[in-house]
Amino acid sequence: MAAMRQAGEESAHILIVDDDDRIRSLLKRYLAENGYRASAAANAEEARELLASMAFDLLIIDVMMPGLSGFELTEKVRAASNVPILLLTARGLPEDRIEGLERGADDYLSKPFEPRELLLRAANLLRRAGPTHPTRRTITFGECAFSPARGELRRGGEIVKLTSGELALLRALAQKPGEAISRAALAEQTSAAMERSVDVQVTRLRKKIEKDPRAPIYLQTVRGVGYALMPD
Incomplete structure (x- = not known):
């Protein structure tokens, strides 16, 4: 039954x-x-x-x-x-x-x-x-919309191709939108070999979601902590 x-x-x-x-x-x-x-x-x-x-x-x-x-x-x-x-x-x-x-x-x-x-x-x-629950909803930031459940990122309506590492990072950040997550925690959840690998993935992901990756609005660095995804 x-x-x-x-x-x-x-x-x-x-x-x-x-x-x-x-x-x-x-x-x-x-x-x-x-x-x-x-x-x-x-x-x-x-x-x-x-x-x-x-x-x-x-x-x-x-x-x-x-x-x-x-x-x-x-x-x-x-x-x-x-x-x-x-x-x-x-x-x-x-x-x-x-x-x-x-x-x-x-x-x-x-x-x-x-x-x-x-x-x-x-x-x-x-x-x-x-x-x-984070896996059930779509998170929007700027021109982007991300569905953790489908593992799908769209920018301006077009699907953005993500590597497995970028997808894992974005999902980890989307679990707690607006909250800072430490590099160590992100490395654990994304199976990154070390915290520096997280920094590399963040740099690559910013190029795909930010208008100006050098002045990020949505994937922000939180000094002394790690990173945070800032939704609309």
């Missing part, structure tokens, strides 16, 4: 991060059967690559994974994004739930779980995120 969803939730894009092939496959199919778009990653590294190239409305993350744990991935995502996060774990101890919430998770579900309960919790998180 499909869960009852609020308007706009049917198109929500959910990322499942779990190293268990069976659970990952089952969840992806179950979410798709209930009207959601679903993508999957087997570990934190794959998840971060997907996050750098696509926008998601909800993350479902397993805690116990090789490499970066679900706790660590949650903390890194939360440093630069407000996307809702639901943690899954085979450990149901109170201290584990507390650590997950402290790292930035919004909800917590112990394994084994009923798929119906996961669906309801996902719907609740999406509803709380509301229709103004």
Whole structure:
């Protein structure tokens, strides 16, 4: 039975991060059967690559994974994004739930779980995120309009070609329009090798969105912090 969803939730894009092939496959199919778009990653590294190239409305993350744990991935995502996060774990101890919430998770579900309960919790998180979630709207600045969900930038109505690095940077900045985001946080979210790589991407992106890249209006430098995207 499909869960009852609020308007706009049917198109929500959910990322499942779990190293268990069976659970990952089952969840992806179950979410798709209930009207959601679903993508999957087997570990934190794959998840971060997907996050750098696509926008998601909800993350479902397993805690116990090789490499970066679900706790660590949650903390890194939360440093630069407000996307809702639901943690899954085979450990149901109170201290584990507390650590997950402290790292930035919004909800917590112990394994084994009923798929119906996961669906309801996902719907609740999406509803709380509301229709103004950054991935659901188009951000305009000057002649430009950017849709994080589609990964599409238009200038004067014409599509502007972006590299994967430029798209990841613009999406990261669009998550918090008008707010300064540190170079370190942008490097983490865009998988840039170092903070200087962020500076290079900013320079290139300014050439595509600013009338005068040397005197930027929309992609501004915030001294001592990093960068901010200033919408209309």
